[in-house]
Amino acid sequence: MAGTSPWWQPVRRERLAECRGVEITGTAQHDAWQARDLPPAEQLRPDLWSIPVPMHGPLRWVNVYAFALDGGGLGLLDTGWESDEGLAALTAGLASLGAGLADVRGVLVTHLHFDHLGLARRVREASGAWIAMHPADAEIVASPSHRDPSVFVADEIEFLVSLGADRKDAVSDVGPAENVDHFTRMALADRLLEHGDHANFPGWRLRAVHTPGHTPGHLCFAEERTGLFFSGDHVLPRITPNISSTPTSTPDPLADYLASLGVAAEQEPAEVLPAHEWRFRGLTSRAAALAAHHERRLAELLDAIRRNPGSTPWQLAAHLTWSRPWEAYERRMRIFAVTETDAHLRLLASRGLVVSDGGPVPTWTLATR
Numbered sequence: 351m352a353g354t355s356p357w358w359q360p361v362r363r364e365r366l367a368e369c370r371g372v373e374i375t376g377t378a379q380h381d382a383w384q385a386r387d388l389p390p391a392e393q394l395r396p397d398l399w400s401i402p403v404p405m406h407g408p409l410r411w412v413n414v415y416a417f418a419l420d421g422g423g424l425g426l427l428d429t430g431w432e433s434d435e436g437l438a439a440l441t442a443g444l445a446s447l448g449a450g451l452a453d454v455r456g457v458l459v460t461h462l463h464f465d466h467l468g469l470a471r472r473v474r475e476a477s478g479a480w481i482a483m484h485p486a487d488a489e490i491v492a493s494p495s496h497r498d499p500s501v502f503v504a505d506e507i508e509f510l511v512s513l514g515a516d517r518k519d520a521v522s523d524v525g526p527a528e529n530v531d532h533f534t535r536m537a538l539a540d541r542l543l544e545h546g547d548h549a550n551f552p553g554w555r556l557r558a559v560h561t562p563g564h565t566p567g568h569l570c571f572a573e574e575r576t577g578l579f580f581s582g583d584h585v586l587p588r589i590t591p592n593i594s595s596t597p598t599s600t601p602d603p604l605a606d607y608l609a610s611l612g613v614a615a616e617q618e619p620a621e622v623l624p625a626h627e628w629r630f631r632g633l634t635s636r637a638a639a640l641a642a643h644h645e646r647r648l649a650e651l652l653d654a655i656r657r658n659p660g661s662t663p664w665q666l667a668a669h670l671t672w673s674r675p676w677e678a679y680e681r682r683m684r685i686f687a688v689t690e691t692d693a694h695l696r697l698l699a700s701r702g703l704v705v706s707d708g709g710p711v712p713t714w715t716l717a718t719r
Contacts, residue, residue, distance in 0.1 A: 370635060371632045371634070371635025371636070372587060372630050372631070372632035372635055372636050372639075373630060373631040373632055374587070374628055374629075374630055375621055375628075375629045375630055375631055376389075376392075376400075376627075376628030376629030376630065377628075378390060378392060379392075379400075379402075379413075379627065379628035379629065380627075380628040382402075383410070383627060383628065386410075388402050388404060388410070388411055388439075389402050389411070390402075391442075391443040391446045391447070393447070394623075394629075395576065396418075397417065397418035397553070398415065398416070398417055398418070398578075399415070399416045399443070399447050400413050400414070400415055400416075400623070400629075401413075401414045401415075401416055401439070401440060401443030401444070402414075402439065402443070403429070403430025403431060403436045403439045403440050403443075403469070404430075404431070404435055404436060404439055405430065405431035405436065405465045406431065409465075409589075409626045409627075411626070412428060412430045412431060412465045412466065412625055412626060413428075413623065413624065413625055413626065414426060414427065414428050414429060414430050414440060414443070415427040415428070415580060415623060416443070416444065416447065416449075417551050417553075417554055418553070419455060419551055419552045419553055419554075420552040420553035421552055421553075422453075423453050423454065423455040424444070424449055424453045424454050424455065425454070425455060425456045425457070425458065425549070425551040425554070426454055426456075426457045426458070426473065426479075427457075427458045427460070427571065427580055428457075428458070428459060428460055428466040428467075428582070428625060429457060429459070429466065429467065429468065429469035429470045429473055430465065430466075430468060430469045431464060431465040431468045431469065432464065432468030432469045432471070432472065432532065432536075433468075436468070436469055437469060437472055440469060440473075451472075451473055451476035451477050452476055452477050453477070454473055454476075454477040454479040455477070455479055455480075456479050456480045456481075456482065456541075456549075456550060456551065457470050457473055457474070457479050457480070457481045457482065458482050458543070458549050458551075458556070458569075458571065459481060459482065459483045459487075459539070459569075460568060460569050460570070460571075460580070460582030460583065460584075460625060461483075461484075461487055461564060461565040461567060461568040461569065461582060461583065462483070462487040462488075462490055462491050462536070462565055462567065463565065463583070464532075464533055464536065465625075466582070466583075466625065467483075467491070467536045467537060468532075468536060470536070470537040471535070471536060471537035474537055480540050480541050480550075481537050481538075481539050481540055481541065482539060482540075482541035482542065482543050482549065482550075483539040483541075483542065483543065483567060483569070484542070484543055484544070484558070484560060484566075484567030484568070484569050485542045485544065485567065486562070486565075486566040486567030487539075487565050487566060487567030487568070488538070488539040488542060488567065489567075490565075490566065490567070490598050491536055491537075491538060491539070492538050492539075493598070495597075495598075496533075496534055497534050497535075498534065499527035499528065499530050499531045499533075499534050500527045502527070502530050502533070502534055503524055503525075503526070503527045503530060505597050506520075506524050506597075506685075507520045507521055507524050508597075509596065509597045510523065510524070510664075510685065510688065511711070512710065512711060513662060513663040513664050513688055513689070513692055513711070514661075514662025514663055514664030514665055514688075514711050514713075515664050515688070522680075522681070523680060523681045523682070523684055523685055524685070525681070543558040543569060544558065544560070545558060545559065545560035546558065549571065554573060554575060555573060555574035555575045556571045556572070556573050556574075556580075557571065557572045557573075557574055558570075558571060559571065559572055559613065559614060560610075560613075561582075561584040561607075561610035561611075561613060561614055562600060562603070562606040562607070562610055563584070563591070563593050563603055563604065563606045563607025563608070563610050564582075564583050564584060564591045564592065564593060564607065566598070566599060566600050566603075566606075568582060568583065568584055568610075569582065570582055570584050570585075570614055572617075572619070576620065577619050577620030577621070578619060578620060578621055578622075578623055579614075579619035579620075579621070579622050579623065579633060580623045580624075581614065581622050581623065581624045581625070581633075582624070582625045583624075583625050583626065584610065584611075584614060585611070585614060585622065585624065585633060585636055585637060585640065586624045586625075586626055586627055587622075587624060587627050587628055587629075587630040587636065588627055589626070589627070590640055590643055590644075591607075592686055592690060593607045593644075593690060593693050594686065594689035594690045594692070594693050595689050595692040595693045595696060596689065599693075601696065602693075602696045602697060602700050603693050603696070604644065604693045604694055604696065604697040605696075605697050605700055607644075608641055608644060608697075611637040611640060611641055612637070614633065614637060615633050615634045615637035615638075618632075618633055618634055619631075619633055622636075644694075647670075647694055648694055648697065648698060650670055650671065651666065651670060651691065651694050651695065651698065652698065652703060652704070652716070654666050654669040654670060655698075655704055655714055655715065655716055656716055657669070659714075659715040659716065660707075660713045660714075660715055661713055661714060662711055662712065662713055662714075663688055663689075663691050663692040663695055663712075663714075664688050666691055666695070666714065667684075667687045667688045667690075667691040670687075670691065672687060695714055699714075702717055703716070703717055704716055704717055705717050705718075
């Protein structure tokens with residue numbers, strides 16, 4: 351996501367219980383998660399591999415998928431967090447299958463967050479590979495506010511103030527411009543993929559599935575030859591993706607996300623290959639559990655508004671249940687919570703359940719029935 355987007359923390363810290371109807375197929379990944387270790391690179395098919403690339407935060411790693419292409423070379427789906435450690439892990443993973451960065455012909459990026467797009471620039475420098483994204487995310491990455499760290503930080507501060515933050519708190523939570531410098535230097539896409547387009551991976555039938563919500567241009571990929579579904583951050587086996595409002599998000603990102611869950615689960619794939627955690631079966635069940643989770647959060651938010659009418663998103667976030675006491679939230683974790691709360695408020699408003707006073711810093715009350 352843009353603006354206040356958690357580029358380095360793409361999902362909520364709140365965890366969902368493993369739901370019924372979901373079967374773990376990535377057992378080595380699951381075992382590594384429980385052991386707080388990095389899983390091995392795995393050969394999933396004769397021409398497909400999973401390479402874990404470490405990242406900061408509780409998610410620990412990103413699953414990068416490498417595809418052998420007809421005619422030679424490799425295609426990558428996502429690249430991982432840009433760091434020397436991440437580049438070494440990606441390079442070692444490619445070496446384990448007898449390849450190197452120079453063998454990469456193209457990169458598909460599920461969405462603009464740093465743990466997915468971050469290493470794409472270095473991959474392209476080493477190989478000349480093309481980089482493909484959905485136009486909505488490609489436009490955000492290329493926008494002036496996302497190429498200049500000082501503008502990026504200023505926009506984020508103003509957005510948080512518009513949600514009810516004290517300016518001093520917003521400045522403290524966002525931090526200085528130098529903290530986001532590397533996020534504003536991510537690779538620009540040179541190819542665009544719309545919903546229904548097929549990626550140029552010879553020998554594969556990877557169809558782009560536009561699933562906005564986590565970001566405006568989030569893409570999943572349905573592989574029509576094998577029945578595999580590469581879900582990015584849209585559907586994960588255990589954690590719910592962060593859905594937040596941002597200066598450049600769509601007007602109702604949570605409504606987009608819930609609609610996208612239905613699109614993703616229209617058919618039950620042979621296996622789901624997510625960007626984090628482990629592979630699984632049971633996409634329909636998992637999508638239903640995620641939708642139910644958000645309905646519970648919406649009900650909790652409605653109750654908070656009933657008890658605290660005339661509150662801002664910043665104030666309402668403090669009245670919701672989180673994975674730790676609200677007093678312990680600051681900096682990025684507080685930003686995630688407030689912007690997620692605002693996304694839920696926007697959906698309640700679109701359902702006609704709450705109204706704002708329309709001021710520069712909106713306050714929210716229950717709609718009159």
